[in-house]
Amino acid sequence: MARRARRYWLMKSEPGVYSIRNLQRDGSTTWEGVRNYQARNFMRDDMAVGDLVLFYHSNADPPGVAGVARIARAAYPDPTQFNRRSRYHDPGSKKDEPRWSMVDLAFVERFEEVVPLEALRNDDELSGMLVTRRGQRLSVQPVDRGHFARVLRMGGARTRVR
DNA sequence: GCCAACGTTGGC
DNA sequence: GCCAACGTTGGC
Numbered sequence: 491m492a493r494r495a496r497r498y499w500l501m502k503s504e505p506g507v508y509s510i511r512n513l514q515r516d517g518s519t520t521w522e523g524v525r526n527y528q529a530r531n532f533m534r535d536d537m538a539v540g541d542l543v544l545f546y547h548s549n550a551d552p553p554g555v556a557g558v559a560r561i562a563r564a565a566y567p568d569p570t571q572f573n574r575r576s577r578y579h580d581p582g583s584k585k586d587e588p589r590w591s592m593v594d595l596a597f598v599e600r601f602e603e604v605v606p607l608e609a610l611r612n613d614d615e616l617s618g619m620l621v622t623r624r625g626q627r628l629s630v631q632p633v634d635r636g637h638f639a640r641v642l643r644m645g646g647a648r649t650r651v652r
Numbered sequence: 653g654c655c656a657a658c659g660t661t662g663g664c
Numbered sequence: 665g666c667c668a669a670c671g672t673t674g675g676c
Binding site: 549550607 | 674675676
């Protein structure tokens, strides 16, 4: 049985809300609250267990890639969409036809230092990488294998692409 | 805190 | 289907 090739991703989190250190502490986490259709589609349709993720700190100083995570559970319905108390509640979503999906992430490693967005932008090998584009707000993005490997090197990571 | 960029909503 | 109004994201 041929296995699907591992895919590579970037996922944004505000460190004031949930940082790479939080993920390191917790070991794994649920990724609820994504309410953008493009981001949902990537999670629901394209992510699989074992895919690697660049863990990106947004609204941070500096913004940038803080470490690496791994998809620990493939997409399943985000329960917060049905919770009236939740800030992620979606009254338009039906139980038998959930609108929003989520995945679980597991900690892989934390970079010694964040690789700043500016460094990504200044790196020739990373030209075209989505996150370096001005106005790019998507919180879940696919990353080219070569770009992923390059960011790992910039972060001094032990993790390798394969 | 500002504001550009962008997604969503809803009137028409 | 258009598009103005509005809300959010996220760099700076």
